[in-house]
Amino acid sequence: MTAAPFPTTLAPVKRISLTRRYLRRPLGVIALAVMLVIVAAALLAPWLAPFDPNFVQFTLTHAEPGNGHLLGGDSAGRDILSRLLYGAQTTLFGAVITCGAGLLLGVPTGVLAGYAGGKTDRALSWISDALQSVPGMIVLLVVAAGFGQNFAILMVTLGIFLAPGYYRITRARALAVRKEPYIDAARVAGVTNVRILRTHMLRAVYAPVLVQTALTAGIAIGMQAGLQFLGIGSASTPSWGQMMNDGFQTMLTYPLILLWPSIALGVTIAALAFIGSTLADLVSVRSEQPTRRARTRVREALAAPAAADLTERVASGEHQHETADSVLRVENLRVGYATQNGVKEVVRGVSLDAAAGEVLGIVGESGSGKTQTIFTVLDLLPPGGTAVADGIWVGGKEVGKLPARERAALLGRSIGYVPQEPMSNLDPCYTVERQLVEPLRHVHGLSKDAARARAREVLVRVGITDPDRVLRSYPHQISGGMAQRVLIAGAVAGRPSLLVADEPTTALDVTVQAEVLELLRELQQEYGMTLVIVTHNFGVVADICDRVVVMKDGRIVETGPVDRIFNNAEQPYTAELISASLDDVEDRQQLDEDWARVAPAVAAHVGGEDDAR
Numbered sequence: 001m002t003a004a005p006f007p008t009t010l011a012p013v014k015r016i017s018l019t020r021r022y023l024r025r026p027l028g029v030i031a032l033a034v035m036l037v038i039v040a041a042a043l044l045a046p047w048l049a050p051f052d053p054n055f056v057q058f059t060l061t062h063a064e065p066g067n068g069h070l071l072g073g074d075s076a077g078r079d080i081l082s083r084l085l086y087g088a089q090t091t092l093f094g095a096v097i098t099c100g101a102g103l104l105l106g107v108p109t110g111v112l113a114g115y116a117g118g119k120t121d122r123a124l125s126w127i128s129d130a131l132q133s134v135p136g137m138i139v140l141l142v143v144a145a146g147f148g149q150n151f152a153i154l155m156v157t158l159g160i161f162l163a164p165g166y167y168r169i170t171r172a173r174a175l176a177v178r179k180e181p182y183i184d185a186a187r188v189a190g191v192t193n194v195r196i197l198r199t200h201m202l203r204a205v206y207a208p209v210l211v212q213t214a215l216t217a218g219i220a221i222g223m224q225a226g227l228q229f230l231g232i233g234s235a236s237t238p239s240w241g242q243m244m245n246d247g248f249q250t251m252l253t254y255p256l257i258l259l260w261p262s263i264a265l266g267v268t269i270a271a272l273a274f275i276g277s278t279l280a281d282l283v284s285v286r287s288e289q290p291t292r293r294a295r296t297r298v299r300e301a302l303a304a305p306a307a308a309d310l311t312e313r314v315a316s317g318e319h320q321h322e323t324a325d326s327v328l329r330v331e332n333l334r335v336g337y338a339t340q341n342g343v344k345e346v347v348r349g350v351s352l353d354a355a356a357g358e359v360l361g362i363v364g365e366s367g368s369g370k371t372q373t374i375f376t377v378l379d380l381l382p383p384g385g386t387a388v389a390d391g392i393w394v395g396g397k398e399v400g401k402l403p404a405r406e407r408a409a410l411l412g413r414s415i416g417y418v419p420q421e422p423m424s425n426l427d428p429c430y431t432v433e434r435q436l437v438e439p440l441r442h443v444h445g446l447s448k449d450a451a452r453a454r455a456r457e458v459l460v461r462v463g464i465t466d467p468d469r470v471l472r473s474y475p476h477q478i479s480g481g482m483a484q485r486v487l488i489a490g491a492v493a494g495r496p497s498l499l500v501a502d503e504p505t506t507a508l509d510v511t512v513q514a515e516v517l518e519l520l521r522e523l524q525q526e527y528g529m530t531l532v533i534v535t536h537n538f539g540v541v542a543d544i545c546d547r548v549v550v551m552k553d554g555r556i557v558e559t560g561p562v563d564r565i566f567n568n569a570e571q572p573y574t575a576e577l578i579s580a581s582l583d584d585v586e587d588r589q590q591l592d593e594d595w596a597r598v599a600p601a602v603a604a605h606v607g608g609e610d611d612a613r
C-alpha cells in the first residue's frame, strides 16, 4: 500500500525562530553577509589597512590605483583603501551610538506609555511630538559648533532626535498587548507591573524594534556622512563623509576619489535597508499570508489523484437530495493548511446537503472541522486555508465556477450568518442601526427609509422590545444576549434562503441559549429558510434539527434523521458522543478508544459508498 502523502493526525505545531525564517530569505541573507563583511573590515582595520590612514606621501597625491595602493591616493596624498577601512570604524561606531541612544530613550518610554496609558501616555507622547517638531539638523549644527571635535556627542544628539521613531512603534505595540487577556491574567495572579513590563511587554516589542534599528542605523550613517561632508568632526579621524568632501572638490578631474567612499556608503545603507525590509516582512502580518506557491502546493496535495484510492482519501458523508432540490450541497470538500511538516488537512472529503426548509445540524467535538467546513461555504477561510471540492452549490448555483464578485453577491443575498461570538462580530465604532441598515441598502438595494424600517421590523421580530433605543445604541451599550438577537436580526433581514449558525449559543447563558434556539427555529419556519447549525452539543441537535451530520477528525462519521440517530446510532462513536453530550458522564478517553476501534471500518464503509456513487 502506498504511504499517505500527509499526516493523518494533526502535526504538532513547531515554532520557527526569527533567525531561521530570516535565513530562508536570499535577499536578506545577502544583505546580512555584506553587512558582516563591512563590520569585519571595520573591526580588523588596524590589521587589514596597508598604511596609516593619516600617513601622507607627496607622490600619492591624486594617484591612480596601483603601485601597492589598491584604490589610489587622495588629494592630500593618503592611501584611500586604508582611509576607507578606518572610515568604516568611524561610521559604524557613530551608528551604534545613535541607535543606542534612540533605543535607550525610545523603547522604555514607548512601552511605559502604552502600558500605563492615561496621563503618562499623554505626557510622553507630547514630548515625543515636540521632539519631532524641532528641526533636528539645526540643533545638530548648534551642537557641532559647541562640541565639533567630539563626534560621539553629536551622534547621541542625533539618537535623541530619532528616539520618537522607537517610541511610536513600541507604544503602539504595547497599547495592543495591554488589552490582551493574558496581561489581565498576569495582573490577577499578582505579577508586578515591572515584571510584566520586563517580560510580556519587552518580548512583544522586540521584533519591531529590530526592524526599526536597521532603519535607524541607515539614517544615522547617512546623516553622519552629511555632517562630516560639511566639515564637522575631527580632521584627524578618517571618515567616509570627509573623504566624500575631498572627492567632491576634485570630482571632475579625479572622480575615483569621490567614487570609493560613495560606493562604501551606498552599499552599507542599502544592506541595512534590505535587512530592515526583510525583518519587517517577517514580523508583519504580510508574512502570515501564504505565498502563491504554498497555496498551489496545498491545492495539489489536497487534490492529489495518485492518492485518491487510499482509504484515507475517500469522501465521507452522503447526499439526501438532488442537486436541484438542495439549497446547499457540498461534494468531497477538503481543506488544508501548509505547515512545516507538509500539508495539514483539517477537512478530509466532506459531502453533505440540505434541502429547502430543512434544519441540518453539523455536530462534532472541538477541532473536528465543522467550522472549517462552513467557513469554506461562506468564503471565510482564513488566509492560510486552501479548499478543494468536487463542487459547492448554493441555491442550485455552483459557487466555485462564479467570478469572485458574483460569488460574493450570491452569498451576500442567499446566506445569512449567525456567528459564535456576538460581541466581537459587531463593530464597536458604529451604532446597531448603521450595521443593520448598510447591508440592506448596499447588498439588497433598499432605500434608506425602507432599510431602516426593515431593520426595526426584524429587531421587533427577534424579541427586542425597545427597537429604537437598540438601533441608536453602540454594541457596548447592549447585553450579549441582545447582541446575538441583533446579529440574528441582521442575518435574516435580507430574507436569505439559507441561514448558517455557528455555535450560536456558546457564548450565552443557559436561559438565553434556550430562547435563542427557539427564536432560530421560529424564524426558520416563518421565513421557510434552510437552517444549518454547527454545534458540539447533541442537546441543541435534539432541540431543533431534522437531520444531523456527525464529524470527527475532518470526516463525516455518520449522517441521518435526528430520530434515527438518537434511537439507533449506527456508529458507536455517535452513541458515545450523544451520551457524553446529553448526560455529561462519558469520559474523553472512552470516546477516543471507541473511535480508534471503529475508525477503519467507518472509513471502509464510507469509501464503499463513495466508490459506488
Ligand SMILES: Nc1ncnc2c1ncn2[C@@H]1O[C@H](COP(=O)(O)OP(=O)(O)OP(=O)(O)O)[C@@H](O)[C@H]1O
Residues within 6 Å of the ligand: 010, 337, 346, 364, 365, 366, 367, 368, 369, 370, 371, 372, 373, 382, 384, 385, 536
Ligand atoms: N488558521 C488555521 N491554521 C491552521 N489550522 C487551523 C486554522 N483554523 C483552524 N485550524 C484547524 O482546523 C481544525 C478544525 O477546526 P474547526 O474550527 O473547523 O473545528 P471545530 O470542529 O469547528 O471546533 P470548535 O468547535 O472548537 O470550533 C482544528 O484542528 C484547527 O486547529
